[in-house]
Amino acid sequence: MSESKPSATDPALLSATELVTLYRSGALSPVEATEAALAAIERHDGRLNAFCLVDREGALASARASEARWRAGQPAGRVDGVPTTVKDVVVAAGWPTRRGSKTTAETPSEEDAPSVAALRRHGAVLLGKTTTPEFGWKGVTDNALTGVTRNPWNPETTPGGSSGGASAAAAIGMGALHIGTDGGGSIRIPCGFTGIPGIKQTFGRVPAHPLSPFGTVSHVGPMARTVSDCALMLTVMAEPDPRDPYALPWDGEDYTDGLERGVRGLRVAYSPDLGMGVAVDPEIARLVARASGVFEQLGARVEEVELALPDPTPVFRTTWYAGAGRLLSTIPAEKRELVDPGLRAIAEEGAAYSLAHYLESVARREAYAVATARLHADYDLLLTPTLPIPAFAAGKEVPEGSGFERWCDWTPFTSPFNLTGQPAASVPCGLTSAGLPAGLQIVGARHADALVLRAARAYEQAAPFALPPGAGSR
Secondary structure, eight states: OOOOOOSSSGGSSSSSHHHHHHHHHHHSSSHHHHHHHHHHHHHHHHHHEEEEEEOOHHHHHHHHHHHHHHTTOOOOSTTTTTTEEEEEEEEOOTTTTOOTTTSSOOOOOOOOHHHHHHHHHOOEEEEEEOOSSSGGSSSSOOEEETTOBBBTTTBBBBOOOSHHHOOOOOOTTSSSSEEEESSSSSSSHHHHTTTOOOOEEEETTSSOSSOOOOOOTTEEEEEEESHHHHHHHHHTSSSTTTTTTOOOOOOOTTTTTTTTTTTOOOOEOOOOOOTHHHHHHHHHHHHHHHHHHHHHHHEEEEEEEEOOOOOOOOHHHHHHHHHHHHHHHSSSSGGGGGOHHHHHHHHHHHHHHHHHHHHHHHHHHHHHHHHHHHHHHHHHHEEEESSSSOOTTTTOSTTSSSSOGGGGGSOTTTTTTHHHOOOOEEEEEOOOOOOOOEEEEEEETTTHHHHHHHHHHHHHHHHHOOOOTTOOOO
8 A cells, every 4th residue: 555645734633554654754653643632532522422431541551552662663563553442332341331321331341342352453542432322223323321422514413323423533533543333324324424434344354242233234344534544444353253153254355455456447336326216415416426427537437327126224124123122122121211212112113023024024135135246247336325315413313304214214325235245335525515524335246345445545536535624634
């Protein structure tokens, strides 16, 4: 991967790739970078509420140890000294995992999740834990335990969810690398709303433990301010761990290799609505159409396609609601009144599904995966909007007056690829007239994670994106 001059003077706004280059040359120390990230948290988080835990002393101690390794010329790994956050549904040793719920205990976790363990092995400096809706159940980020998380582009709006704390932190410079999770778009939704890149890689590529109560739609993945950092982070997080029974065999791939190869000659399908007839906000539609044109300018063969895919939203709803029902059954009866009423409602619906209904949904999920696989026999990549709407009022599950019932009604383009397990990334592709980001979703065939990242990087280079007001610019 090519190296370049630093893109910002504030260390909090530097990418992980830039930080490691500066550490290697001695021009910057991990302590300085960590202090800058902590200063950014102090400066911004009172307004955004992206963190539910900040371990200042632990982070500085890790940074000092990293600094000593770099001075000795013996860095621990690929991200030694890089300020990193962990979403609070992912366990990290020594910190409680509250999952945004009043039903959980403050007891510190005894082990690291595989993703946390891998990043820690590679020397990452863990700053703290980022906010989530309760148990990550919805596409916005608020809960009764930690309150409402807000969007750096406009704090009156939501950053999306469920990895909304991670996206808000990334966008404004509160850490360089951020562990998110994605069960129906929970990386891509907040990336779309806050103007950062992120990827939900092929299911099983990044080991997970404990497994999500929502089942095999759920992924752990990277979020950052640059595609290069997402590729670096995925390379580390994909390392093997025996605790995930669904993990793919480790192939040792370095996702930063070949990242700059571009998209010339690739066959790209562009679908404005994924064949669902969904009403896309006109400004979002124009920005995404313009982004598809950039791929043509970069040498890809882009074709707008009329897809004849079935609507997978009912299938996703069955899967998600059934998982919620299982989750609620694990919470002691005397604590269930503490649970988010929306989560309780979908859990009760999911618990009432018959086995026959659930198995029919599984069969429809399989058929949808086959249909999308056939699409990729003709096209290397598929482009869609990440979301049909821009960010809306913070603290709401759905936009007021929209007529939507639940969050999955306004996320029709993200959840399908949780059902199929395909890699799907979101990259920012412009701002609406209200100054809110729009997202372009780039989807590949199963196991084409490197190709999706390569395409995201090509677009990012061709259409660079600014940081939110108050964070400077790249």
